[in-house]
Amino acid sequence: MEATYSKNPASGSGRKLWLIPVVLLAVVAIGAGAYLMKSNGGGNAHAAGTERHTAEHSAADVHVEVIKPTKGVLERTTSQAGTALAFDAIDIRAEVSGYVKTLKVDINSEVQEKDLLLEIDVPELKARVEQARAAVTLAEAQKDQREAAIKSANADVKAVEAKIKAAGAKVSQDQAYLKFRKKQLDRFNDLLRTGSIEARLVDEQEDRYEAATDALTASREAVNAAMAQKEASIARVEQANADLEEAKAKIKVANSAKDHDEAMLSFAKIYAPFDGVITYRNERLAKGAFIRAAEGGSTTSPPLLTLQHIDTMRMVVPIPDRDVPYCRKGNLAIVTFDALPGKTFKFPVARTGESEDLQTKTMRAEIDIPNPLVTVGDRQVRLIKQGMYGNVTVILARKENALSISSACLVGKTEGNKAFVYVVRDGKARKVAIETGLDNGVLVEVLKGLEPDDQVVVSSSGGIDDGVAVSVTETDKPARAVSSH
Numbered sequence: 001m002e003a004t005y006s007k008n009p010a011s012g013s014g015r016k017l018w019l020i021p022v023v024l025l026a027v028v029a030i031g032a033g034a035y036l037m038k039s040n041g042g043g044n045a046h047a048a049g050t051e052r053h054t055a056e057h058s059a060a061d062v063h064v065e066v067i068k069p070t071k072g073v074l075e076r077t078t079s080q081a082g083t084a085l086a087f088d089a090i091d092i093r094a095e096v097s098g099y100v101k102t103l104k105v106d107i108n109s110e111v112q113e114k115d116l117l118l119e120i121d122v123p124e125l126k127a128r129v130e131q132a133r134a135a136v137t138l139a140e141a142q143k144d145q146r147e148a149a150i151k152s153a154n155a156d157v158k159a160v161e162a163k164i165k166a167a168g169a170k171v172s173q174d175q176a177y178l179k180f181r182k183k184q185l186d187r188f189n190d191l192l193r194t195g196s197i198e199a200r201l202v203d204e205q206e207d208r209y210e211a212a213t214d215a216l217t218a219s220r221e222a223v224n225a226a227m228a229q230k231e232a233s234i235a236r237v238e239q240a241n242a243d244l245e246e247a248k249a250k251i252k253v254a255n256s257a258k259d260h261d262e263a264m265l266s267f268a269k270i271y272a273p274f275d276g277v278i279t280y281r282n283e284r285l286a287k288g289a290f291i292r293a294a295e296g297g298s299t300t301s302p303p304l305l306t307l308q309h310i311d312t313m314r315m316v317v318p319i320p321d322r323d324v325p326y327c328r329k330g331n332l333a334i335v336t337f338d339a340l341p342g343k344t345f346k347f348p349v350a351r352t353g354e355s356e357d358l359q360t361k362t363m364r365a366e367i368d369i370p371n372p373l374v375t376v377g378d379r380q381v382r383l384i385k386q387g388m389y390g391n392v393t394v395i396l397a398r399k400e401n402a403l404s405i406s407s408a409c410l411v412g413k414t415e416g417n418k419a420f421v422y423v424v425r426d427g428k429a430r431k432v433a434i435e436t437g438l439d440n441g442v443l444v445e446v447l448k449g450l451e452p453d454d455q456v457v458v459s460s461s462g463g464i465d466d467g468v469a470v471s472v473t474e475t476d477k478p479a480r481a482v483s484s485h
Helices: 013-059 123-193 199-266 322-324
Strands: 063-067 069-092 098-103 117-119 269-271 276-281 303-321 334-335 344-356 360-372 373-376 380-381 387-408 413-414 420-426 428-439 443-448 456-460 473-474
Touching: 063 420, 069 199, 069 322, 069 360, 069 428, 117 303, 123 199, 303 322, 303 334, 303 344, 303 387, 334 360, 344 456, 360 473, 387 428, 428 473
Parallel strands: 063 473
Antiparallel strands: 063 456, 069 303, 069 387, 098 117, 117 269, 276 303, 303 360, 334 344, 334 387, 344 360, 373 380, 387 443, 413 420, 420 428, 420 456, 428 443
């Protein structure tokens, strides 16, 4: 049987040739799918690694500067502008009007307490003083007269009382005599009735009895007259006493007027109330010039002279509100003057106002500074002048061996003596609570929470949080305050 070759695609050989490219396509597809799956899985892992690398790289980019707490002297101070004033100063004005009689001083004259500065001639006031003194003398003379009148009136009273006593005795005597005459008259009448005597004798007895009666009446009238005289004498005593009191009152009035005029006259001489130097003289003040009194203590008109005690000066400085609680007597003050370069004065605060000015919200503090003598030409003068402007630094608080950090290290809100800082530990920033003490605005004392070897963050290149990894540079000059997210 003869074999034949067929080109029919349905034949076995034709089908095998057709499957080859199909299989190749399937293999390629399966390989591509596997490749894509592998590629996807590998891409996710690569992305995670990239993110981790980026985070680590970002943490490394947070750079901080740190300082270590230091131990030493910590001071809180305040520096303010101050003004030098004379320790004592007084403007001298006249209490009386008149003409300058004597002028003993001029500007720059040094005087001692009670030295005569000037004298004013006041003729009218002198005349008034003499008149007042004469009035006192007259009143005292009148008083003496009243006292003499009292003595005389009292003597009259005593004389009248003696007279009353004598008149009383006479009355008693006349009463006894009248009683005797009555008995005699009765006896004679009895004898007349018996015819023993003549009627003529009875008449005689009656005359004698009537005479005794008249005498008694007269004695009684004398007593009454003496009593009236006594009353008049007593009235004169009372009047003399009243006159004496009036004289005494007149003396008081006269003395008061005299004392007033003498006091006013004493103002005509003006003396230095304390040691010092004359720093001002009124240009119109000269011998013979008329000056008017400063009525009612008025200070509107220019003074005649100004006297200042400048051996010691008061340096006056206003203490701001924030420093007032720390400023007290005894705080050391360091004073310099713009006009005296190179000169430094160190003295304690002598006194404080203990009250703030409502307008400026400052408290007045004063430092007493002994004013040095310096030689100018051929004379010595005081170095510090009234009104000199200077700077005063007051040491408000001082602590030895205090552990402190820069106040720029503090983060967040500080309440009382509680605060927070960042400390670098094991390459990471840690937020630490601390307890603070003395704060001078630049450095703050740390009472609790830090050790001398701690690395405290003072500035950062960006915001930091607790636990963030940081790179560190130590510094001793704070750059900017620490910020956190």
